[in-house]
Amino acid sequence: MNFTDIYYLMELALLIAIPFIPITIGILLRRKYSPAKDTAHRTKYILASILFYSGIMALIFCFIVVLNYAGIL
Amino acid sequence: MKIINHLLYALLILSLSDSIALAQDLVPWEAQAYTIQFKHFQEQKLHSKESWIKLNPYEQNENLENITEAAVTRHAELKHYYDEAMKKWNFNQLQTYMKTDKDKNIKTVSFWLGKEKGKKLSLKILTLESIMQKAASQTLDKNDINTLNLYLKPEAIKCVEMPELPTCRNSFKSFGISSKNSEKKETDNTSVLKQLDLKSPIENPENMGMENLAEFYDGAASASGEIEISADASQENTKQENTNLQEESISFTKISKSAAPKNIPPKLNIKSTGSQEKEDAPFRVFSDAYGITIDLIDGQQSLSFRDGDVASAAIRKLPNGSITNITFYGHGGPGSQSVGNYFLDSDTTASLLKSKTAPGSTVQFSGCNTASIGEMTLNPLVGLSMGIRRIMYFSIPYFQERMAGKDPDEARRFWEGQWDKDLAKETSEKLPSSYVCGYRTFGLVPDRIPIISSFMGQQEATKPRYVLGKKVCYLNGREVKRP
Numbered sequence: 001m002n003f004t005d006i007y008y009l010m011e012l013a014l015l016i017a018i019p020f021i022p023i024t025i026g027i028l029l030r031r032k033y034s035p036a037k038d039t040a041h042r043t044k045y046i047l048a049s050i051l052f053y054s055g056i057m058a059l060i061f062c063f064i065v066v067l068n069y070a071g072i073l
Numbered sequence: 074m075k076i077i078n079h080l081l082y083a084l085l086i087l088s089l090s091d092s093i094a095l096a097q098d099l100v101p102w103e104a105q106a107y108t109i110q111f112k113h114f115q116e117q118k119l120h121s122k123e124s125w126i127k128l129n130p131y132e133q134n135e136n137l138e139n140i141t142e143a144a145v146t147r148h149a150e151l152k153h154y155y156d157e158a159m160k161k162w163n164f165n166q167l168q169t170y171m172k173t174d175k176d177k178n179i180k181t182v183s184f185w186l187g188k189e190k191g192k193k194l195s196l197k198i199l200t201l202e203s204i205m206q207k208a209a210s211q212t213l214d215k216n217d218i219n220t221l222n223l224y225l226k227p228e229a230i231k232c233v234e235m236p237e238l239p240t241c242r243n244s245f246k247s248f249g250i251s252s253k254n255s256e257k258k259e260t261d262n263t264s265v266l267k268q269l270d271l272k273s274p275i276e277n278p279e280n281m282g283m284e285n286l287a288e289f290y291d292g293a294a295s296a297s298g299e300i301e302i303s304a305d306a307s308q309e310n311t312k313q314e315n316t317n318l319q320e321e322s323i324s325f326t327k328i329s330k331s332a333a334p335k336n337i338p339p340k341l342n343i344k345s346t347g348s349q350e351k352e353d354a355p356f357r358v359f360s361d362a363y364g365i366t367i368d369l370i371d372g373q374q375s376l377s378f379r380d381g382d383v384a385s386a387a388i389r390k391l392p393n394g395s396i397t398n399i400t401f402y403g404h405g406g407p408g409s410q411s412v413g414n415y416f417l418d419s420d421t422t423a424s425l426l427k428s429k430t431a432p433g434s435t436v437q438f439s440g441c442n443t444a445s446i447g448e449m450t451l452n453p454l455v456g457l458s459m460g461i462r463r464i465m466y467f468s469i470p471y472f473q474e475r476m477a478g479k480d481p482d483e484a485r486r487f488w489e490g491q492w493d494k495d496l497a498k499e500t501s502e503k504l505p506s507s508y509v510c511g512y513r514t515f516g517l518v519p520d521r522i523p524i525i526s527s528f529m530g531q532q533e534a535t536k537p538r539y540v541l542g543k544k545v546c547y548l549n550g551r552e553v554k555r556p
Contacts, residue, residue: 004481005472011466015460058457065461065515068441071404072359072523 019058026052100133102126110137112185113144151185158182158194162225163230167201195390197224203376208233211533360526362518363413364535366389370400370431377535381415385425394431400536405440405512407466408494419496423503432506435546438497439537442466443511444545445495455543458514466492489526501547508546510555516542 029048036042079468102122103111114120120136127134152385158178162170175198183191201224204217213221213234221230292499338493365384367376369391378384401422403412417425426436438444446459467488474484497511520531531538546555 002481004485005475008468008471008485012464012472015464015468018457018460058453060214061454061457062461068515068517068521070220070333071466 003012019055019062021055022058023055026050026055080260081409089429099126099130100137107137109144109148109185110140113140113147116147116181118186150235153177153180153191155182155186155194159197161223162229164225164229167225167229167233170198171202181410192392199390200224201385203378203383203387206380218221241545345445356527357532358523358527360521360523360532360534362521362531362534362537363403363411363527365412366398366402366535366536367396367402370395370397379413379533379535381412381417384412384415388425388429391429393428396426396430397434398437399426399430400433400437400439402534402536405438405443405496405516407442407445407462407492408496408499410438410440410443410496417496422496422500425508426504430504430507432447436504436507436509438500438509438511439516439540441512441515441542444513444547445493445514447543449543450543452543456512456542461515463492497545498547498550498552502550506550508548508553508555510544510546512540512542513545514543516540 010052030045030052032043033045033048036045100107102125114125119140125133158170175396179191179195179198182194187429200220204213204221207213207217217236218230221233225233247419252309317321363379365381367378367384367388368375376384376387378387401410401412401417403410403415408418422436431438442462446462450456470491471484471488474488475481497509501507501509516537518537520526520529520534520538526532526534544555
């Protein structure tokens with residue numbers, strides 16, 4: 001393994017991580033603002049939920065694209 | 074004295090006959106006044122341009138005179154053949170014709186009667202072949218039946234739909250016993266259909282400077298316009314009574330060539346999809362949609378093909394500049410696309426469509442990643458699609474090759490050049506004056522969703538109704554707005 005391989009491994013890891021980033025941030029924020037104390041908290045909780053579900057949707061999208069690539073869809 | 078007189082007369086006659094010969098002009102090769110005679114020379118390989126110009130005027134005229142009767146007969150014979158071929162056929166005639174060498178017959182008709190008639194005959198054959206091929210594997214829809222109605226008699230259409238019918242299996246017997254007259258007539262017509270093939274001496278198109286049928290239409294070397302023969306009898310009578318095939322009296326004073334057609338004449342609509350299929354197609358979970366759909370210049374005709382090889386053969390037979398829209402629907406990747414088992418890249422597409430597309434026509438690659446990713450975007454779905462493309466077409470093959478022991482720089486250089494290839498742009502550079510469109514992203518087609526595709530009647534669609542993806546179009550290699 002040389003520098004080129006490490007560079008492309010890192011790139012691959014980053015690309016795979018893309019849909020998981022909003023999911024992770026969403027989970028953390030949802031936990032933080034879980035029992036909504038006031039309107040500001042509730043808004044932050046909703047934003048965290050949007051992030052979380054966007055990540056889920058992104059994962060589903062990736063799954064669909066892979067199925068499409070495989071010729072199933 | 075008498076002897077001297079006789080000698081003088083003899084000398085006078087000799088000098089007169091000689092002066093007649095000298096007065097005859099040289100006839101140029103393929104002179105319009107002798108079009109059919111020259112066609113006959115070429116067909117029978119009696120003369121070429123080189124051998125013709127070596128003849129003196131007397132020999133030329135003698136040759137023309139000698140060939141006239143045969144040429145007229147041959148021309149009349151072909152006219153009769155064409156008239157019969159363009160009538161509605163019964164199943165017997167259809168079978169007979171399909172067994173003959175169709176390409177050769179079409180070429181012969183084009184050569185003698187003009188490209189327009191050749192194209193009409195070719196279109197009929199092409200249409201019937203496509204529909205019969207479809208009928209062998211699936212049920213025909215309303216459009217197919219309407220198209221068949223243009224070319225076949227009702228009983229023949231029934232046989233194309235259901236060849237297993239006993240009347241169709243014994244078609245050669247059953248079609249002949251309706252009445253004595255019809256038996257005779259149909260036998261005659263069938264023999265006419267067979268006749269041309271058997272007698273046609275154009276066995277090798279290369280002799281006419283044409284490699285194949287496509288080339289024949291693209292640019293025949295010899296005059297190929299239709300021969301129009303006037304009823305003016307001021308010149309030589311053509312001994313028409315011997316032929317018994319042609320009704321009008323013919324002479325060769327006024328011969329002109331008709332212009333090539335701009336449109337393909339009869340209405341045509343062959344589709345693999347439609348409401349009827351929705352009802353008849355067997356239920357399947359996964360979609361099997363792919364195909365090639367071609368819209369032709371008159372705005373009415375639409376040809377759909379599942380088999381790419383059949384489609385490419387059909388395209389080659391189409392007149393130049395006749396395609397206004399063509400959609401390749403199937404799985405795509407950077408730089409290439411498949412339509413079933415048929416694969417396309419920019420070179421094959423350009424060579425297939427070159428000169429066949431009309432100016433301003435659209436070539437649509439309805440497949441994933443058939444264009445490059447383009448500029449950066451804020452659309453998260455486009456971003457995700459780009460990421461997945463990079464993984465699938467760079468990262469995975471790169472690491473596969475690395476594990477196989479390939480040099481990292483070599484693998485990197487190769488796959489960096491591959492993963493973002495732009496099929497639409499490359500094709501556009503090779504197909505001037507045509508819009509070439511592709512998708513920068515993975516394209517998702519709602520009609521392909523399992524189970525739903527079957528309910529929607531899109532199980533074997535040859536064209537997507539909607540594609541969720543980022544589309545881009547190019548004209549002469551430059552990105553332009555979608556047409």
